[in-house]
Amino acid sequence: MVVGFFKSCSRTVSNALSSNIRVAARNVRELYLTALVLIVGYVALVVSGCSVTSWKSTLGRNHPLTGRIWDVSSARFIDRQSLVTRLARADFLLLGERHDNPDHHLLQAEVLRSLIALGRRPAVGFEMFGLDDASAIANHLAFAPNDAAGLGRAVNWNKRGWPDWAMYQPIAEVALEAKLRIVATNLPLATARKMSSDGLAALEPRVVGDLGLDRPPSESVFASIAADIRDSHCGYGSEESVKLMVGVQRARDAQMAQSLIAADDPDGAILVAGAGHVRNDYGIPVYLTAKAAGKQVISIAFLEVDNQKPEPDNYALPDPNGRLPFDFVWFTARVDDENPCEKFKSQFEHLKRRSDK
Template sequence: MKRRLLLCLPAALAAGCAAWQRPAPADAPAQRDRALDAALRSQPLVLLGEVHDNAAQHALRAQALRRLLRTGRRPALLMEQFDREHQAALDRVLATPGATADALIAAGWPQGGAGWQWPLYRPFIELAFEFSLPLVAANVSRADTRRIIAGGLAAHGFDGAVPADIAAAQTQAIVDSHCGHVDTALAGRLMQAQVARDQFMARQLAAHAGRGAVLLAGNGHVRRDIGVPRWLPADLQARCVSIGLLEDAGPPAAYDVAFDMPAPSRPDPCTALQRRPA
């Protein structure tokens, strides 16, 4: 199974990677861990990407986050997996003596946690309990995004002035991810939901910049070129590091540091989107 490591020298983290290096197979895990640790410690704001169902990536991130916390850092933990309207419920569980990760998941998803594989995220929640980290709901709910798609970003408290390159790239990504079954016009409206999520994540990073923060989110959100970093103030853009955990290559230049890991076996996502015969 191929494992590739895409990295920059620490001094160049803020500028993005220009190339990737293939480590010797015997040293690949150790070199990968050292590079990930260096990236996590390089800036106070860490944007740590993922492919949502890749268990190996989650395990790698959880181990690296534990090593970071053992150095004494206590960043806020921002999670895409929780919607913003449940923040008060999360805070109550975190403040409850003897509360568990499962109790917090139930508070954040009172109607069930469909859509997320919670065993993969439980280790991060357990770290928040163990090290007394603030756990921040970093997502905009589906109900909110439906309103944004219908009424626009500005009407719902977001910045409607989306740069053309972000709008074009995000729209095309939506077309591609739907295997061509969403046309450009619809994708352009759906793009606003992705932008709203990125803007809200950026606001949460800014709100917790004083103590530092780690954002756990999909790779698309943490891209430096079109994702969350583009919505940070300039001074915070310089204080963040974008880390992509990719599968079988990807756009490494979109991240400051990127790690390429094998994809698990999964069904073809386009099969479910195939049009039924007339």
């Protein structure tokens, strides 16, 4: 049975390779890149046995979308090989996630590994690393350049409220093995907290101008960000607090975009961030496009499947334009079925009780 399966898998891969090789490349560089992509795709399929990804998350594994990749602009599914071909040409690649889904981080590491195999050497940024972490990262890697596990300890990760660093470690391991730069990208946490009460006044006027925050968003953009914030906070918070949070969101996105550009890597940069930050309609891509004209920006969202949503378009319903606000969506199994608002309510009430004491 196993031998037969791999023979069948080999024939499938061989046929796919033969078909793709027959497509004429426009020039030598294109042919070289195409050949590399095919080789990487072949190896990936053989290693995985042409089987479905071994999901860490337990729910939704048999959902019709799980493991499939949706090309938003062409409204069709594509395979991993086709995705990597597209990503290999990006100057800035944004990998959106649900923070506590381990499969999202494993897939992010897989994407990075595939690009490295094609000869790409981008800088690698993390939403979770603020600019004030840059020296700690540099000091740690100067003494232990291959120590991905220790990187979390170097920035006091366990005190930040993020999921266990072990989830993100595979991405850092791939980067360090290839000797890629790991860069801090986000606003310092203290600055973001101050903005949540003081707004733009928490930033120096020069920084406000550099980040492009001196120009207010359009009414439609503000409304979209505000609606998403209300939704993610389950209706908690006054209109004034939502307005301040919109400012924080914009500042973080603008800073992360600027940090990727400032990395000034000749081979571009990759960012690991929450899916909300990599939206094409109001997230980091907007700021990258404005400040890095001519550079190609691609965003991928790793989205958990929903039993009530069997089609890709079902996931775009909250979007006013009726389409997913990313370039590609990679559907995955999901971590849990817990109602996020019930969880948020519990956390909110716990914090309120502590503040009342």
